[in-house]
Amino acid sequence: MSYVPPHLRNSSATASAAAAKTLVNGNSDHFHSKQLNGSHSQFASAKSNYNNGNSSNLWNAGSRSSGNYVSSVPEPVTPQWKPSDRIIRLNPEQVEEVCLRLNVDATVPPDSHPAPAPIESFTDMNLHASIMKDIAFHGYTTPTSIQAQSMPVALSGRDLLGCAETGSGKTAAFTIPMIQHCLAQPPIRRGDGPLALVLAPTRELAQQIEKEVKAFSRSLDSFRTAIVVGGTNISEQRSELRAGVNIVVATPGRFIDHLQQGNTSLSRISFVVLDEADRMLDMGFEPQIREVMQNLPKKHQTLLFSATMPVEIEELAQEYLTNPVRVKVGKVSSPTANVSQVLEKVPENEKIDRLLDMLVEAAAHSEKCSQPFPLTIVFVERKSRCDEVAEALIQQGLQAAALHGGRSQSERESALHDFRHGPSRILVATDVASRGLDVTGVAHVINLDLPKTMEDYVHRIGRTGRAGSTGQATSFYTDRDMYLVAQIRKAIQDVGSGNSLSFATGKTARRKEREALAAQKEANHTLSKLSLVGSAAINVEDKYRHMIVPAVSRKEGAADDAWDD
Numbered sequence: 001m002s003y004v005p006p007h008l009r010n011s012s013a014t015a016s017a018a019a020a021k022t023l024v025n026g027n028s029d030h031f032h033s034k035q036l037n038g039s040h041s042q043f044a045s046a047k048s049n050y051n052n053g054n055s056s057n058l059w060n061a062g063s064r065s066s067g068n069y070v071s072s073v074p075e076p077v078t079p080q081w082k083p084s085d086r087i088i089r090l091n092p093e094q095v096e097e098v099c100l101r102l103n104v105d106a107t108v109p110p111d112s113h114p115a116p117a118p119i120e121s122f123t124d125m126n127l128h129a130s131i132m133k134d135i136a137f138h139g140y141t142t143p144t145s146i147q148a149q150s151m152p153v154a155l156s157g158r159d160l161l162g163c164a165e166t167g168s169g170k171t172a173a174f175t176i177p178m179i180q181h182c183l184a185q186p187p188i189r190r191g192d193g194p195l196a197l198v199l200a201p202t203r204e205l206a207q208q209i210e211k212e213v214k215a216f217s218r219s220l221d222s223f224r225t226a227i228v229v230g231g232t233n234i235s236e237q238r239s240e241l242r243a244g245v246n247i248v249v250a251t252p253g254r255f256i257d258h259l260q261q262g263n264t265s266l267s268r269i270s271f272v273v274l275d276e277a278d279r280m281l282d283m284g285f286e287p288q289i290r291e292v293m294q295n296l297p298k299k300h301q302t303l304l305f306s307a308t309m310p311v312e313i314e315e316l317a318q319e320y321l322t323n324p325v326r327v328k329v330g331k332v333s334s335p336t337a338n339v340s341q342v343l344e345k346v347p348e349n350e351k352i353d354r355l356l357d358m359l360v361e362a363a364a365h366s367e368k369c370s371q372p373f374p375l376t377i378v379f380v381e382r383k384s385r386c387d388e389v390a391e392a393l394i395q396q397g398l399q400a401a402a403l404h405g406g407r408s409q410s411e412r413e414s415a416l417h418d419f420r421h422g423p424s425r426i427l428v429a430t431d432v433a434s435r436g437l438d439v440t441g442v443a444h445v446i447n448l449d450l451p452k453t454m455e456d457y458v459h460r461i462g463r464t465g466r467a468g469s470t471g472q473a474t475s476f477y478t479d480r481d482m483y484l485v486a487q488i489r490k491a492i493q494d495v496g497s498g499n500s501l502s503f504a505t506g507k508t509a510r511r512k513e514r515e516a517l518a519a520q521k522e523a524n525h526t527l528s529k530l531s532l533v534g535s536a537a538i539n540v541e542d543k544y545r546h547m548i549v550p551a552v553s554r555k556e557g558a559a560d561d562a563w564d565d
């Protein structure tokens, strides 16, 4: 059964009334414009849908499936994109050579068309002249590996599952083809839903993606993008959406709110991106994602991106992607080699003192060298802890700001603004900042508290060492973190030796992780003898070897095991 929003879960009569109220109060011009077009009204369609327990057509008001309005929704166009002749002329050996050089792997399901060749220059991608101008304005000269392979896939209209390490440029890998896709569609009119939708797990990430979309569409006249996230003024978003926008970048909850209110619809969406899809599933957005995916117009293209690929993503991909091209760069679900990782055992009650010592020392060093304090993110487990730590740092004379989900939207925005542009040099944050956040120049990530999973660790430390720069990660741990520490130590060894190893991720892995932790408690007397220095970590890995998926080297031609965790 399809997802029904909580406030519409009562009797059909109440639901119809609620829907009618929303439509009459909140969406009168939309309602009228549809009547003028000779359609069913949204109210009528909503009513009949709720009477038969199906909410879907409300989302799709004005779509092909909703009566006379059908003819007024233009068919999406699959752009007839081709790369430059130079790329078309490449022979298979040359393509293979490029793949090796970029360390990209693109696989397709049996019997589907081969993946388009990777393209190492923006010029060879035959992009719209305005986009090219904006790429240059943005200072990008060469595509990163994930861009080189994903952009041709997306531009050719294929579904895509993209995985590459943190900070490798996944955002532009989907924003640029998305803009090009929108330009090929019949123009949007007032009252139309968007042509493309990006869903992201956090407000901060959605805002950042919106900025990037705007950066690559700045030279295009009347190309509009809306940001739709919680904690901000819904009526402003409503008017923007009703006026008609090309692209919506949203967090799932707020986007569903707008669909419920009839402020927008899915009827013209033909390009969907789920960024950090695994995090959205973790956060419980699965029903909202499914609701959107199940009600999209038939003709659409879907892209999923993350730096970690747990099994849940594979399931989502199997359900909603059609013959996708799986693009991966380097290792899946591994920490980036650009970050040097340090583990330090610190008793729980000494963590804040140790942090203060470390930061005060860094401040003294910066002062001595007449350099600014290195931008630092301190990750903590809980919101209350976040405020407590930020307060302690400020009392010590350090410029710190706190970012967590318990703060108001304006507080969240100003914390991030102060960190990006000054004066704050330290951001104390919960995992709300662990995914996707791109702040230039972050030099150090400190895990005051380790996260619960290796995936979160990978994303957290990926806030530094981005776009080819280097960074440092320091993680404090206690005895309760033994299992994760063993995995991190193994990752450190592997990065150091150039050896590739992927970690099992996803719900299954986390269940096993919990079982392993329970086993660990029981066998505490044994584990307490383990030294985490040197080779002792191997003992832990032996014990929990089922959690670690042996990597298959690319040369042997096999995809990374993390895909089928």
Ligand SMILES: Nc1ncnc2c1ncn2[C@@H]1O[C@H](COP(=O)(O)OP(=O)(O)OP(=O)(O)O)[C@@H](O)[C@H]1O
Pocket: 139, 140, 141, 142, 143, 144, 147, 164, 165, 166, 167, 168, 169, 170, 171, 172, 306, 307, 435, 436, 437, 438, 462, 463, 466, 467
């Ligand atoms: N082709 C390029 N040339 C130069 N810089 C680039 C290029 N592509 C992306 N960047 C820069 O690299 C940084 C990281 O990009 P982005 O945020 O898209 O990474 P990501 O792969 O999405 O990371 P995460 O997994 O953490 O979300 C950004 O500052 C971005 O502007």
